[in-house]
Amino acid sequence: MRARLRLLCLLTIVAAPALVRSRPDARSRSLGASPTGVPARSGTGTSWHVTVQARKRSIVALLLLPLLVSCSPFGATEPRFDTPYQAVHLANGQVFFGRLSNPGSDYPRLDDVFYVQTQVNPDTRQATSVLIRRGKEWHGPAYMVVNARSILIVEPVSADSKVAQLIAEALKQGG
Numbered sequence: 001m002r003a004r005l006r007l008l009c010l011l012t013i014v015a016a017p018a019l020v021r022s023r024p025d026a027r028s029r030s031l032g033a034s035p036t037g038v039p040a041r042s043g044t045g046t047s048w049h050v051t052v053q054a055r056k057r058s059i060v061a062l063l064l065l066p067l068l069v070s071c072s073p074f075g076a077t078e079p080r081f082d083t084p085y086q087a088v089h090l091a092n093g094q095v096f097f098g099r100l101s102n103p104g105s106d107y108p109r110l111d112d113v114f115y116v117q118t119q120v121n122p123d124t125r126q127a128t129s130v131l132i133r134r135g136k137e138w139h140g141p142a143y144m145v146v147n148a149r150s151i152l153i154v155e156p157v158s159a160d161s162k163v164a165q166l167i168a169e170a171l172k173q174g175g
Helices: 002-019 024-031 046-070 162-172
Strands: 085-089 096-099 108-119 127-133 141-147 151-156
Touching: 108 162, 127 162
Parallel strands: none
Antiparallel strands: 085 096, 085 151, 096 108, 108 127, 108 141
16 A cells, blocks of 8 residues: 555656746647747736646646655655554455554564454354454464555454453463
8 A cells, every 4th residue: 555655646746847948839829829839029027828838837836746756755644543453454354463563664563462262062053253363373473564555444442352362361371
């Protein structure tokens, strides 16, 4: 996402001078203006071509101004969360709970990662959801680095929610 915005900003900065350059057209030549915008006839007044071109440049500059301001690093702010844990919803349908750092980067990091796994009792066929701490897998990951393009939504996990309570219990048990 950020790479596309940077490319758009670069194209805008490169293309903006070409958009506002004055171009002679048939109408300006018929009114006696030279291709440079200077009146061909002698006199004290300005040509119609110069006035229209100045207006066009002003309109283009005003239209490009918001885009150029949004491209500046001063206008970009990183999302902030008031809760210690966030729910990160991925494009593949998975949801991970953890401490999100660098949420505005191309590859945010998720620490203390948990996920919900549904288990079915074969006898009763009743499904139960269990919160599992990531890191118990064979490769023992301590954290996750997620491609920002695969993140759909990041939500805060409320301190009084069931997920937050289960995370607190798991941390107390050391797991």
